[in-house]
Amino acid sequence: MSPREKPALLSDKKLLQERRRPMSQRHRKDMIFRGICRGVSGMSASLLVILLVTILTEGIGTLSTQFLSSSPDPDPLIAGMFPAIMGSVWLLVLTMAIALPLGISAAIVLEEYRPKGSGLRKIHGFVQLNITNLSGVPSVVFGILGLTVFASMFGLFGNEGNPSAEVGVSFVDQFYNEGDFVLEVPVSAASQPEAVPIAGMRVFDPAGKAYELNLVGDDAEWPEDSALAKRSLRSWDVPGRIKDRRWWYFRLPFGRGILAGALTLMLVILPIIIISTQEALRAVPSSLRDASLGLGATQWQTVRRITLPAALPGILTGAIIAMSRAIGEAAPLLMIAGIVFITRAPGNLMDDFTAMPLQIYNWAGRPQKEFHDLAASGIIVLLTALLLFNAVAVFLRQKYSKPLS
């Protein structure tokens, strides 16, 4: 018997001892462990059930089509979350449209085009490390970053009130005359001086109908005839300039609009998309790549025709998980928007907005119970959207995943 075999013998002995223990004792241990596992999982499941039941009982009463289609109001009976729902939809579409191409391409570069030189490898490793770190950064930090970088753009381009560049906007000088009528004069550029009332100049009513301006003398009586009063001004009337924004309105800086919000959310979910895409690409067996390369395909052809399609289910799942994260985020948006009263859906990329989590947060923070119920209804809407996303993720994974080797 060589000394080398001794440990083996020892362990044999141990095993024997273990075997000699009565069956019942080992079974008891097994039972206890099983009990603990069941208890823990039961507890977490029941917590979820309690949460869902509370939310449902609190919120189902106020959930109605009117709640979905009307805007916030100080009267909880007629308040709704239409602007918040639309804000969330805009945010989600924009965020994904920006984050997906960026995230997937970043992952492809990191995973499929690994550099060979030692210097480049160090940079590669550094980038990889940073992305992993970024995924752990609290989202409110991204909010502060987004506010300086996207919303105010370091103050380089003026501010929201006086942007240094804007397109998709037309200016109108509005007069408000003594007879409570609004008269408009279109302005070709922001730099153009304000319209001055001149007798006979062309003015428009808000419906767009053209009139000839009737200038009422300084000492003359204001005309009583409303048809005339409608197109009358005094010489001292000054207009205010309003902006009519098209749906493609764009300005620098972005301001606290929906684009700044979407870009900030993009920062939050980009690490998630990159990491999940990398995982999906890594799961593709290298035999597939080698075969493609061996047949003479270039690296790009291999990525496009072989690796990406094979990794698609994993990428999609990651994208949808990122979407679920984006739709529920409140902290970074609170930094950007912080709007608590808004009555319409966004109409362009720069428009003020609110989102579902913000609206829920706002309602939940009010002292009155009626608003807490509204918050619960909002949570139901948000949860439904989340569950829907997750269901799609599961479906995609089931449908498209197939054995790869």
Place this chain on the structure above:
Amino acid sequence: MNNHFKTFFAAVLAVALATALAPSATAQASALRGNIVVDGSSTVYPITEAAAAAFRKEYPNVNITVAVSGTGGGFKRFAVGEIDISDASRPIKDKEFLQAKENGVSFVELPVALDGLSIVLSPNNTWVDQLTVDDLKSIYLEDGTARKWSDLNPEWPNETIKVYSPGTDSGTFDYFKEVIVGKTGSFRPDMSVSEDDNVLVTGVSGDKYAIGYFGASYYFENKDKLRAAAIVNPQTGKAVMPTPANVVSGAYAPLSRPLFIYANVESLRRPAMRKFMEFYLENAGKFAKQVQYVPTSDKIAAQAKAILNKRRTGTVFVIAEMHADGIIYKKRTEPLVDAYTEENLLDTK
């Protein structure tokens, strides 16, 4: 059956008539369009929200957004001309005033309501008639020295003070924290807190040794159940009761304060903005009551309207003093009722 049909027909006719008549009634209202951006104090927010919601019902094409970045955050954006209206739970500071001046932003300063706190006791509490701010501090602070009434005054009962407070979500709580507890201090952890004001009313009224606080207007409504303590005004040294008159006059300090809105005068040239401000001031008293604040006095309300109509720009709460080495800007400390005159206005121009 026939009867039902008649009712139905009448209803259809009524609806048709209403829709036919409605456009002519609102044609002028719907003509008003534009955006109005408001930011600032979360204390003023409920009034502005009430005004915006009511205004929107009359002028559906005017988009008003209200954000709550706090008074300081609001002024920061206001001073660079980013927003049209700034909600403020204190007057503009000299620094903010100078910033607006630098950026050529000119504004009108309009008080819209008063925010007040009442310190309430049980009607059976016969010993306290007045309290100082320091008394309140020692009662409410975590490291305060008063845990029994006798700690404040040896003649008072040797009984534990039962402390009540509204919930942390309410503006009342924030205000009390700001004035009494301060930024660095913290509330004593053993006070009874409730979001429901009625719970507090029952709690305080039923317990002889209890103390609590409310929004002043809430106390006015429950005068029969509670007794308010007079608070010593630190500037005059006089004990003042939280009556509407004392809140309005500013004598009930420091537990009452005026709430303001500041409107950019450039924005006021836009018809939608002008109409909104006129609407706001016209109904400010109503909205203030609605959200449980105290309306300003008729005199101040009329003065605010006059200042808006005449576009008298500037603030009354900053004083420019000429010195040999230049102008020094200082804060005016007089209460609103004395300070708010056209002569006191200091313009940014």
